[in-house]
Amino acid sequence: MVKGREGERVRLYVRGTILGYKRSKANQYPNTSLIQIEGVNTKEEVAWYAGKRLAYIYKAKVKKDGSHYRCIWGKVSRPHGNSGVIRAKFTSNLPPKSMGDRVRVFMYPSNI
Amino acid sequence: MAPRKTPVVSRNPQLIRGVGKYSRSKMYHKRGLWAIKAKNGGVFPKHDPKPKAAATPVKPSKFYPADDIKMPLPNKRKAKPTKLRASITPGTVLILLAGRFMGKRVVFLKQLTSGLLLVTGPFKVNGVPLRRVNQAYVIGTSTKVDISGTNVDKFDDKYFAKAAEKKNKKGEGEFFEADKEEKSELPQDKKDDQKAVDAALLKSIEAVPDLKSYLAARFSLKAGMKPHELVF
Numbered sequence: 370m371v372k373g374r375e376g377e378r379v380r381l382y383v384r385g386t387i388l389g390y391k392r393s394k395a396n397q398y399p400n401t402s403l404i405q406i407e408g409v410n411t412k413e414e415v416a417w418y419a420g421k422r423l424a425y426i427y428k429a430k431v432k433k434d435g436s437h438y439r440c441i442w443g444k445v446s447r448p449h450g451n452s453g454v455i456r457a458k459f460t461s462n463l464p465p466k467s468m469g470d471r472v473r474v475f476m477y478p479s480n481i
Numbered sequence: 482m483a484p485r486k487t488p489v490v491s492r493n494p495q496l497i498r499g500v501g502k503y504s505r506s507k508m509y510h511k512r513g514l515w516a517i518k519a520k521n522g523g524v525f526p527k528h529d530p531k532p533k534a535a536a537t538p539v540k541p542s543k544f545y546p547a548d549d550i551k552m553p554l555p556n557k558r559k560a561k562p563t564k565l566r567a568s569i570t571p572g573t574v575l576i577l578l579a580g581r582f583m584g585k586r587v588v589f590l591k592q593l594t595s596g597l598l599l600v601t602g603p604f605k606v607n608g609v610p611l612r613r614v615n616q617a618y619v620i621g622t623s624t625k626v627d628i629s630g631t632n633v634d635k636f637d638d639k640y641f642a643k644a645a646e647k648k649n650k651k652g653e654g655e656f657f658e659a660d661k662e663e664k665s666e667l668p669q670d671k672k673d674d675q676k677a678v679d680a681a682l683l684k685s686i687e688a689v690p691d692l693k694s695y696l697a698a699r700f701s702l703k704a705g706m707k708p709h710e711l712v713f
Contacts, residue, residue: 417709
């Protein structure tokens, strides 16, 4: 890891949960995932998060680029429904094992 | 022809496209052609054509392409630096959101021509040197620092360009030794620039109570903090 960040851990992302894929009763569309962001409960609040970058971080047995950790990047695309759930698209579709897992919602690209 | 020093401006405003406000006779009067003629004795002044330079003999081309190729239209667009957000003015304290210094609060100095923002820690306060950062990875706070004492004119994008690497000739035995000497020291004049900018900044920072410890502390989201409700 980069030496400049040793010691103090700062959290500059909001926690989110992966709920599953965009779906209807009997069909699912894995290119879009649904994410529940902590503390966001209405679709008006989601407007702040539109376009923010997401990272799904997972571990693997084989070391890649010197690390066991791997990441799939994505973006918040739009609200889903009225209660603060968002739709997100990732560079590659999220694996099904990610349902229920943590996702990081960063505060960039920032607009404030 | 020598290039015009003043741009050509029409004295005949358009009512709609293709229809001017003034008639030919009115325009003759407006342009002052009558005054030019009066100055020149009733006749419009004529200049003899300048002697043409002897035309160099054009050799007939030896190569004619088989098919007519379409040339793409020339692209004359010029890129402007990114529009600076209203919340970011020189002297604003910014929070860096990503990179080696994420969470650090830094002072914004100016926007460079590439659109990137020039910031400094100051280095003594939080370890952030003179650095460029992209506007999208920054939150502008409402805290302002007085930077009237600093002179940032000498910093531009070229100042931050990587130093041209010396070409290493391929030598079999020298390969392993050459890698060890790669580590480059920061040149002394860059350290002096940092000190010069920070000296004036530190005075204005210490004038405000608690600002120095504020800049030294890092920003972090804590439990229950919702960024969409925070006021920065």
